[in-house]
Amino acid sequence: MLMKNWFQRLMIGRYGGDKLGKFMLLLSLACILLSWLLDWGILNILALICLVLSYFRMFSRNIYARQQENLKFLQLTAGLRKEWQFQKKKFLERKEYTYFKCPYCKGHLRVPRGKGRLMVRCNKCGREFEKVS
16 A cells, blocks of 8 residues: 555656557567567667656656657557457457448448348448348
């Protein structure tokens, strides 16, 4: 209990963790593991740099600057994160639904599995095409 209170008092007025910090910690862990496997010393240096920067950001008192850095990171990775969430959803629903791409606008369509040959209407462009679910 005493240690928890000490850490809470230490973090008052400091930025704390965010998505960019978590990414940097995971990147440093990946670099350490790869350096063990490949025996490349440069990866240890990269891991140390990522680790130091991550802790620097976590204990920083310049909250506005850290928020701007995290916002920029989130903007740069928005497409990847959106695609990852879609693939995750697609995997979790693979037994109930089949996913198609519209041949005209490339929009994603979800159709119940096992319905046979269907005429599918795209919600994005409104065109119809035939698919097998």
